């Protein structure tokens with residue numbers, strides 16, 4: 001195969017502070033995960049305490065963790081390859097082709113749920129994974145680094161049209177971080193699509209279940225707070241896998257390359273930081289009053305309804321604008337032939353789905369009480385991620401739709417939170 005090194009024009013625009021920012025993030029992101037996990041299991045649970053309470057070096061590595069992570073990823077590769085469910089086509093690529101993707105993530109979740117239940121019934125001590133959390137995270141970081149190195153190296157044998165628009169600056173560290181290749185594949189196995197929805201996302205809810213089992217082991221029964229966190233987050237992950245096809249039109253799949261940022265995000269950040277609330281509750285039990293439990297359930301319900309309804313409305317409109325559920329909505333035309341919704345959910349704010357997601361994020365943290373900042377890490381990080389994501393999407397939409405996008409922004413002035421932002 002011919003190297004594309006000399007044939008691809010370099011992109012000049014960078015994000016995250018360019019090569020220096022990317023280098024810092026490559027070091028800081030794994031340290032942040034290990035720091036948060038260590039603080040989470042410490043008695044004080046204090047993020048701002050200096051020096052931080054860290055476990056001894058020997059606690060960072062355990063051969064069992066290598067075995068578990070390898071087994072976990074291999075199981076999900078097998079489930080991905082199973083010929084069940086339908087096969088869908090992604091959006092049209094720059095060379096005019098469309099890639100095929102298996103839609104069987106929900107099956108993978110169900111099989112995993114059955115395996116976990118069988119283990120519990122057979123008395124397999126799954127709660128022991130709680131003690132292995134840090135070595136498991138260290139091992140997952142190793143996998144993310146190895147995968148990113150593989151992706152970066154292979155990207156030099158990829159044709160120019162298969163590279164991501166933003167991942168080809170020529171700065172090795174930056175491109176390694178952002179990802180050079182858009183849809184890296186081994187045969188028909190799509191590495192980005194696989195990582196986005198399978199091992200990390202399903203791993204997150206399995207880790208939550210481990211925390212619940214640990215709580216039962218310690219205190220005899222699960223707390224209302226732990227049950228709420230488990231049920232809310234399981235609903236979110238089930239929803240993502242049930243609507244797996246919709247991920248094919250997200251910016252991660254359509255626009256972003258697959259490099260360290262997404263590999264680490266999918267395999268380490270999601271399972272080990274999104275499960276912090278459940279981990280926190282094991283070492284810092286919190287009793288909810290029936291009233292606060294009800295209020296939190298309602299908040300999650302409103303968030304989920306907003307998130308699901310708005311995402312479904314846009315997906316339906318993009319698939320078939322004449323469908324009875326969307327044809328009454330007001331729209332504005334664009335030069336591309338596509339129309340933009342200006343009424344319904346997308347006439348309320350420009351990102352109603354982000355608003356719903358943020359309300360859910362809050363509902364996942366509140367069961368931990370308000371004595372510590374740590375369980376609110378997800379809300380804080382997620383707000384930053386969504387504001388940054390909204391700005392990126394806005395740039396892309398302005399480039400795509402020009403004056404029509406400006407007209408939409410005038411018509412719907414608020415981005416995520418009505419009258420505030």
Ligand SMILES: NC(=O)C1=CN([C@@H]2O[C@H](COP(=O)(O)OP(=O)(O)OC[C@H]3O[C@@H](n4cnc5c(N)ncnc54)[C@H](OP(=O)(O)O)[C@@H]3O)[C@@H](O)[C@H]2O)C=CC1
Nearest residue numbers: 250251311314318339340341342346353354357389393397
């Ligand atoms: N839990 C987590 O960690 C994360 C969750 N998410 C969630 O993922 C989901 C997907 O988010 P994301 O991929 O960022 O983007 P969106 O689903 O918000 O999609 C943005 C795209 O929608 C189209 N669009 C925007 N406005 C309109 C309109 N008025 N009418 C019709 N189409 C419009 C445009 O694409 P086009 O016109 O080309 O169709 C735009 O690029 C969200 O619910 C988000 O909250 C995202 C990141 C992380």
Ligand SMILES: CC(C)CCC[C@@H](C)[C@H]1CC=C2C3=C(CC[C@@]21C)[C@@]1(C)CC[C@H](O)C(C)(C)[C@@H]1CC3
Nearest residue numbers: 029196197239240247250252261264265266269270
């Ligand atoms: C490492 C960095 C600090 C940040 C990395 C960002 C990633 C963790 C997120 C980027 C986009 C994501 C999406 C989801 C999970 C988080 C990441 C990978 C998503 C799979 C969650 C479930 C949703 O329903 C979704 C719409 C399918 C999400 C798609 C984007």
